[in-house]
Amino acid sequence: MLALQWTTGEGALPIAVVGGVLVLVAWGLGSLFGHGRRTALWAALLTCLAVIGWITIGLTLATHDPGTGGVNLDPGQEIRRALETGAGGPRLNLIGNIVLFIPFGTVVALMTPRGFALRVLTATFLGAALSTAIESTQYLLGRVADVDDVILNTAGAFLGALAAGIVLALGDSDAGRRRRAD
Numbered sequence: 001m002l003a004l005q006w007t008t009g010e011g012a013l014p015i016a017v018v019g020g021v022l023v024l025v026a027w028g029l030g031s032l033f034g035h036g037r038r039t040a041l042w043a044a045l046l047t048c049l050a051v052i053g054w055i056t057i058g059l060t061l062a063t064h065d066p067g068t069g070g071v072n073l074d075p076g077q078e079i080r081r082a083l084e085t086g087a088g089g090p091r092l093n094l095i096g097n098i099v100l101f102i103p104f105g106t107v108v109a110l111m112t113p114r115g116f117a118l119r120v121l122t123a124t125f126l127g128a129a130l131s132t133a134i135e136s137t138q139y140l141l142g143r144v145a146d147v148d149d150v151i152l153n154t155a156g157a158f159l160g161a162l163a164a165g166i167v168l169a170l171g172d173s174d175a176g177r178r179r180r181a182d
Helices: 002-008 012-032 036-063 077-085 088-111 116-140 147-181
Strands: 070-072 144-146
Touching (some): 012 036, 077 088, 116 144, 116 147, 144 147
16 A cells, blocks of 8 residues: 555655756756757656655565555455545545656656647556556565556546646647747
């Protein structure tokens, strides 16, 4: 569960800060050579992967605390529990799993060349694949692999991609209007 990692995951903040600085440096250096946006997006993607990896797997490896193990293949079980109980831990797990993948979905959508639907589908698919790989790894490390985590992570990637796709589509329509006005 992600709730434990969020409460003990202070190590993710330094990774995010260093990653943010890396994005800015990469953007600046890339701009000198005409590759600023693309270089910054790659740096942002690597930062997203580092933060996700640290929170979902790194803490288990660092603490050597594998947990109880197991598999939950009942879609919605943990989501229902979080919504019904209103308890802080399950609700934090629900929100955290979504929020964790929003930046990933955003960056992947921004890196996808063109087309609203293609951007959203690519980011959502890659978010689902990454989450499935993480849950499989957690199972192999003796932790609980939960289908709800995959659902929530995928929803986060979708929301990030949707937001990026909308912003890019609005920007494209504004650029088109400006060209027609000229």
